[in-house]
Amino acid sequence: MKIGLLALQGNVEKHSQILLQLNFEPILVRYREQLEQVSGLVIPGGESTTMSKLLDTTGLRQPIQTFAQQYPILGICAGLILLGNALHSDADINTFGLIDVNVTRNAYGRQLDSFVNDVVVNLKDKQETIPATFIRAPRISDIGPDVELLASYNHEAVAVRQGRHIGLTFHPELDDVTLFHQLAFGT
Numbered sequence: 001m002k003i004g005l006l007a008l009q010g011n012v013e014k015h016s017q018i019l020l021q022l023n024f025e026p027i028l029v030r031y032r033e034q035l036e037q038v039s040g041l042v043i044p045g046g047e048s049t050t051m052s053k054l055l056d057t058t059g060l061r062q063p064i065q066t067f068a069q070q071y072p073i074l075g076i077c078a079g080l081i082l083l084g085n086a087l088h089s090d091a092d093i094n095t096f097g098l099i100d101v102n103v104t105r106n107a108y109g110r111q112l113d114s115f116v117n118d119v120v121v122n123l124k125d126k127q128e129t130i131p132a133t134f135i136r137a138p139r140i141s142d143i144g145p146d147v148e149l150l151a152s153y154n155h156e157a158v159a160v161r162q163g164r165h166i167g168l169t170f171h172p173e174l175d176d177v178t179l180f181h182q183l184a185f186g187t
């Protein structure tokens with residue numbers, strides 16, 4: 001199965017490796033034609049402001065919004081920001097509104113710009129402890145009723161799912177955690 005990696009900005013190499021490990025075929029998505037070939041999409045970390053602008057200049061915003069009605073999207077960090085509700089603080093970021101969460105950007109402050117912590121993932125059939133790397137991470141402040149909590153850190157949601165879409169505030173690809181790619185796209 002072909003899975004797209006939105007490659008407008010940010011690092012997609014590690015996601016490629018994880019997808020290959022899970023026997024998916026990673027396809028870099030920069031144009032609409034590439035999106036038409038894939039059955040799932042990773043929106044990687046990066047800068048959500050830049051990514052939001054590039055979604056408009058490349059004309060990918062509407063195709064992705066339509067794609068999401070049929071296929072799963074895994075949003076990492078900036079990717080989660082783009083999947084969530086509109087941000088009141090940043091009018092220049094337009095989001096997809098696919099996961100009903102309110103998100104605050106860069107919310108851990110300067111000293112905690114980047115940190116690694118163990119996080120417990122709670123799934124219906126199993127519980128798993130994984131390392132989670134947070135980089136200028138956003139914080140989820142409100143969760144809508146249709147959103148499932150997959151993992152929390154310090155009593156705050158850090159991994160959420162709504163329908164077929166998953167959003168994470170940390171970077172599983174940096175710790176070779178394959179679980180979320182697997183959950184999002186199946187095996």
Ligand code: GLN
Binds near residue numbers: 045049136
């Ligand atoms: N701070 C970035 C943003 O607000 C997200 C950081 C990341 O993706 N690692 O867009």
